[in-house]
Amino acid sequence: MTQPEIESLFEKLMDAVIDPKRVAKLRAMYLSSDTPSYKLSIVNAAADPYNLMPYLKNNETGLPLIKQLAGYLTVLLLDRGYRNNIKTHQEHCLCGSSGSGQNPTANEFPYTVGAILNTQITVKEARKARELESPSGAIATFWGIDDWMERDDIGGMLLPPIDDFGITVRDPVLVDKNGNVIAEKLVEGAPFRR
Numbered sequence: 001m002t003q004p005e006i007e008s009l010f011e012k013l014m015d016a017v018i019d020p021k022r023v024a025k026l027r028a029m030y031l032s033s034d035t036p037s038y039k040l041s042i043v044n045a046a047a048d049p050y051n052l053m054p055y056l057k058n059n060e061t062g063l064p065l066i067k068q069l070a071g072y073l074t075v076l077l078l079d080r081g082y083r084n085n086i087k088t089h090q091e092h093c094l095c096g097s098s099g100s101g102q103n104p105t106a107n108e109f110p111y112t113v114g115a116i117l118n119t120q121i122t123v124k125e126a127r128k129a130r131e132l133e134s135p136s137g138a139i140a141t142f143w144g145i146d147d148w149m150e151r152d153d154i155g156g157m158l159l160p161p162i163d164d165f166g167i168t169v170r171d172p173v174l175v176d177k178n179g180n181v182i183a184e185k186l187v188e189g190a191p192f193r194r
Helices: 003-016 020-031 042-055 059-080 089-094 123-132
Strands: 154-158 173-176 181-183
Touching (some): 003 059, 042 059
């Protein structure tokens, strides 16, 4: 998969839909270097092209193009460093999840990146992927912010750096929508608080 191949596929899709502006928007999102990393994910790369289905002129010829584009965009993001399962068990719990669910030993290693526990990625890959990750949703009460439902400035949880074993060096912090830290310390009773 090369950049010209992806460009060619986008061109073919432009002709295959009744609204080429939608294809152009998708193209700009994935191929522009100006797209913020938090707007991209492997899951969305696989799903976003399928949002073009209602606009296809012909499903028989258009659907294979969409399927191929979804695969190409996924590979493109993997090449850029995006990965799945890059949160720790603690981070999953702070988001309100029951945990990572992808590793049977997550409770024993709550500060280790899930994909590292599963030996799916290296520490270097995890660091890169975590840098690309945007602040993710979090339950602000774990940081002592009880009025979080009335606030619109909370951006989410910022993932901390990891050491050479894939273990976080500190607890995550809560940030506003501009990335400014608004709460650093987890309160008593927060999942896996250090």
